[in-house]
Amino acid sequence: xxxxxxxxxxxxxxxxxxxxxxxxxxxxxxxxxxxxxxxxxxxxxxxxxxxxxxxxxxxxxxxxxxxxxxxxxxxxxxxxxxxxxxxxxxxxxxxxxxxxxxxxxxxxxxxxxxxxxxxxxxxxxxxxxxxxxxxxxxxxxxxxxxxxxxxxxxxxxxxxxxxxxxxxxxxxxxxxxxxxxxxxxxxxxxxxxxxxxxxxxxxxxxxxxxxxxxxxxxxxxxxxxxxxxxxxxxxxxxxxxxxxxxxxxxxx
Amino acid sequence: xxxxxxxxxxxxxxxxxxxxxxxxxxxxxxxxxxxxxxxxxxxxxxxxxxxxxxxxxxxxxxxxxxxxxxxxxxxxxxxxxxxxxxxxxxxxxxxxxxxxxxxxxxxxxxxxxxxxxxxxxxxxxxxxxxxxxxxxxxxxxxxxxxxxxxxxxxxxxxxxxxxxxxxxxxxxxxxxxxxxxxxxxxxxxxxxxxxxxxxxxxxxxxxxxxxxxxxxxxxxxxxxxxxxxxxxxxxxxxxxxxxxxxxxxxxxxxxxxxxxxxxxxxxxxxxxxxxxxxxxxxxxxxxxxxxxxxxxxxxxxxxxxxxxxxxxxxxxxxxxxxxxxxxxxxxxxxxxxxxxxxxxxxxxxxxxxxxxxxxxxxxxxxxxxxxxxxxxxxxxxxxxxxxxxxxxxxxxxxxxxxxxxxxxxxxxxxxxxxxxxxxx
Numbered sequence: 001x002x003x004x005x006x007x008x009x010x011x012x013x014x015x016x017x018x019x020x021x022x023x024x025x026x027x028x029x030x031x032x033x034x035x036x037x038x039x040x041x042x043x044x045x046x047x048x049x050x051x052x053x054x055x056x057x058x059x060x061x062x063x064x065x066x067x068x069x070x071x072x073x074x075x076x077x078x079x080x081x082x083x084x085x086x087x088x089x090x091x092x093x094x095x096x097x098x099x100x101x102x103x104x105x106x107x108x109x110x111x112x113x114x115x116x117x118x119x120x121x122x123x124x125x126x127x128x129x130x131x132x133x134x135x136x137x138x139x140x141x142x143x144x145x146x147x148x149x150x151x152x153x154x155x156x157x158x159x160x161x162x163x164x165x166x167x168x169x170x171x172x173x174x175x176x177x178x179x180x181x182x183x184x185x186x187x188x189x190x191x192x193x194x195x196x197x198x199x200x201x202x203x204x205x206x207x208x209x210x211x212x213x214x215x216x217x218x219x220x221x222x223x224x225x226x227x228x229x230x231x232x233x234x235x236x237x238x239x240x241x242x243x244x245x246x247x248x249x250x251x252x
Numbered sequence: 253x254x255x256x257x258x259x260x261x262x263x264x265x266x267x268x269x270x271x272x273x274x275x276x277x278x279x280x281x282x283x284x285x286x287x288x289x290x291x292x293x294x295x296x297x298x299x300x301x302x303x304x305x306x307x308x309x310x311x312x313x314x315x316x317x318x319x320x321x322x323x324x325x326x327x328x329x330x331x332x333x334x335x336x337x338x339x340x341x342x343x344x345x346x347x348x349x350x351x352x353x354x355x356x357x358x359x360x361x362x363x364x365x366x367x368x369x370x371x372x373x374x375x376x377x378x379x380x381x382x383x384x385x386x387x388x389x390x391x392x393x394x395x396x397x398x399x400x401x402x403x404x405x406x407x408x409x410x411x412x413x414x415x416x417x418x419x420x421x422x423x424x425x426x427x428x429x430x431x432x433x434x435x436x437x438x439x440x441x442x443x444x445x446x447x448x449x450x451x452x453x454x455x456x457x458x459x460x461x462x463x464x465x466x467x468x469x470x471x472x473x474x475x476x477x478x479x480x481x482x483x484x485x486x487x488x489x490x491x492x493x494x495x496x497x498x499x500x501x502x503x504x505x506x507x508x509x510x511x512x513x514x515x516x517x518x519x520x521x522x523x524x525x526x527x528x529x530x531x532x533x534x535x536x537x538x539x540x541x542x543x544x545x546x547x548x549x550x551x552x553x554x555x556x557x558x559x560x561x562x563x564x565x566x567x568x569x570x571x572x573x574x575x576x577x578x579x580x581x582x583x584x585x586x587x588x589x590x591x592x593x594x595x596x597x598x599x600x601x602x603x604x605x606x607x608x609x610x611x612x613x614x615x616x617x618x619x620x621x622x623x624x625x626x627x628x629x630x631x632x633x634x635x636x637x638x639x640x641x642x643x644x645x646x647x648x649x650x651x652x653x654x655x656x657x658x659x660x661x662x663x664x665x666x667x668x669x670x671x672x673x674x675x676x
Contacts, residue, residue, distance in 0.1 A: 094646025
C-alpha cells in the first residue's frame with residue numbers, strides 16, 4: 001500500500017535535512033509501529049506523508065497504491081485516503097466541529113465522485129461514531145478543538161478517522177497526553193478500524209500504546225533513516241534496553 | 253440666500269454647493285431649519301471637505317476621495333425588499349423618500365414633517381468641529397423616520413429600516429427614542445439595488461436609549477460598487493441601558509461610518525461589534541468615538557476586518573473617559589486579515605483617560621490566514637480554496653454569533669457568505 005523509497009527531505013527554505021534516505025514498505029492490513037528517540041524525524045515523516053508544505057522532498061519517492069503522491073497537496077492525499085491523526089490537533093475558533101466534519105466528509109466524497117451525505121445521515125453517522133468514542137455530542141457543536149482537553153482532542157482525531165474511513169492512517173504520538181482510560185478508549189477506536197484493506201503507521205515513543213494497538217512490524221527511526229526492522233518483540237526489547245544498543249549497532 | 257462657489261473648491265465641492273443652491277427651494281424645512289442648513293453649508297463651503305490634515309480624517313481624505321457629486325435623481329427602480337428577519341416591521345426609505353410604514357407597538361412619523369414644522373432644527377447642528385458627515389447630511393437631508401418606542405414596550409418582531417436607492421443622492425436621518433425599560437431589535441439597512449450608477453448617500457441615526465432599555469441595533473451597509481456612503485450613528489446611552497450595536501460593512505466604493513456613542517447613564521453596558529468586508533478598490537473607514545461620561549459604565553468593542561485585492565480599510569477608535577467616570581471598564585480590539593499583498597489596513601486605537609480608577613485596554617492585530625489552520629483543514633481533504641473561505645468566514649462568524657439571535661445571525665451570515673463568494 002505504501003512504499004517510501006530512499007526518501008530525502010528537508011525543512012523548506014533551509015538546508016536542514018531531516019529525512020536522510022528512508023526506506024519503508026507498509027502492506028494493506030498491516031500495523032507498522034515507528035519508534036525512535038527525540039529528534040529522529042518521526043513527526044517530520046508524518047507531516048511529509050500528509051503533504052505539509054513546510055517540508056521539501058529533495059529526492060526519493062513516496063508511492064501510495066503504486067502512485068507517487070509527492071505532487072499532490074494535502075487535500076488531494078486526504079481524499080485518496082491518507083489520514084494523519086495529529087500529535088497536537090489544531091484549535092480553529094469560529095469553525096464549528098460539526099460544520100468542519102460535514103465539509104470534510106462531503107469534500108472527500110465529492111473528490112471520489114460520490115454523492116454528498118444528507119443532513120440526517122450525516123448527523124446519525126456522527127452521533128454513532130461519537131458514542132463509540134465516548135465523545136459528548138454537545139462538544140461537537142463547539143468550535144473545532146477549542147477548549148477541548150488533551151484527551152478530548154485525541155478522541156476527536158480518532159472520530160474524524162472513523163468518519164472519513166481512510167485507507168492509510170498515520171497516528172503521530174496519539175498516546176501523548178492520554179491517561180490510562182483515555183488510552184484504552186482511543187486504542188479500542190483504532191482497533192475497531194483495523195481491516196485487511198487498511199494500514200496503520202503508529203508513531204510512538206513508548207511500548208505502552210503498542211500493548212493496546214499490537215503492531216505487525218516495528219521500525220526504529222534514527223537520524224532520518226530506518227535503522228532496524230522487526231516484529232512486535234522489537235518494541236519490548238527497546239523498552240528494556242533503550243535505543244543505545246541499536247544505534248550503536250547501526251553505527252558500526 | 254444664494255451661496256457663490258469659491259474658486260478654491262474642488263470640482264466635487266463646487267458641485268456640492270451648486271446642488272445646494274439648486275435644491276434649497278424644495279428642501280423641506282421651516283425658517284429655523286433653513287437657517288440651520290445654511291450655516292452647515294456655509295461651514296462646508298468655508299472649510300471644504302475634510303483633508304488628511306484634519307486628524308480624524310487623516311486616513312480618509314474626503315477632499316481627494318470624493319471626485320464627483322452626483323445628480324439628485326437616481327434610477328426610479330427602487331422597491332421595498334423582504335426583511336432580513338421574517339415578520340419584521342419594515343420602514344422603507346426609497347431613493348431618500350420615506351415610504352408608508354407598518355408600525356407595530358411603536359409610533360413612527362416621517363422626518364420630513366419634523367423638518368417642515370421646525371422640530372428637527374435643534375438637532376440639525378454638527379456634532380463636532382470635524383463633523384463633515386453631520387454637515388453634509390444636515391444641509392441636504394430630506395426625509396427619514398422618527399421613531400418612538402414606548403417605555404417598557406417589548407417588541408417581539410424586529411424593526412427594519414430599509415434605505416434603498418439606485419444611483420443619485422439620498423440623505424436620510426432617523427431620530428429614535430427608545431423608552432425606559434423597552435426591549436427592541438432594530439435593523440438599519442443601507443442597500444443599493446443598482447450598482448452601476450455612482451450614488452452618494454448620507455445617513456444619520458440619532459438614538460436615545462432610555463433607562464434600563466435593552467436594545468440590539470444592527471447596521472448593514474450594502475451599497476453598490478461605485479457608491480459613496482457617509483454614515484453616522486449617534487447614541488445617547490441612559491442609565492442601566494444595554495446596547496448591542498453591530499455594524500456590518502459589505503459594500504460601497506467609499507465608505508465612512510462614524511459611531512459616536514456617549515455612555516451618559518451609570519450602569520450602562522455597550523457591546524459593540526463590527527465586521528468590515530473590503531475588496532476590489534474599496535475604501536472603508538469605521539471611526540468610533542466612545543465617551544464614558546459617568547461612573548460605572550462598561551463597553552467592549554470588537555472589530556473584525558478582512559481585506560482582499562486592493563482594498564483599503566481604516567479603523568479609528570477613540571475611547572474617552574471623563575474625569576469623574578470612575579470604574580469605567582472599556583475594552584477595544586481590532587483584528588484584521590489581510591488577504592492580498594496590495595491590501596491595506598490602518599488601525600488607530602486611542603485612549604483618553606482622565607479618571608484614575610478604570611480598566612481600559614485596546615489591541616490591534618493584522619495577519620494573514622494561519623498556515624497551521626489551513627494545513628489542518630487540507631489534511632482532512634478540504635480543498636485549499638474552500639478551506640480559506642471557511643477560515644475567513646470563521647474569523648468574522650465569531651463576532652456575529654455573539655448576537656445570540658438565531659434568525660438575525662443566520663441572515664447576517666448569509667450576507668457575509670454571499671459577499672465572500674463574490675470577492676474571495
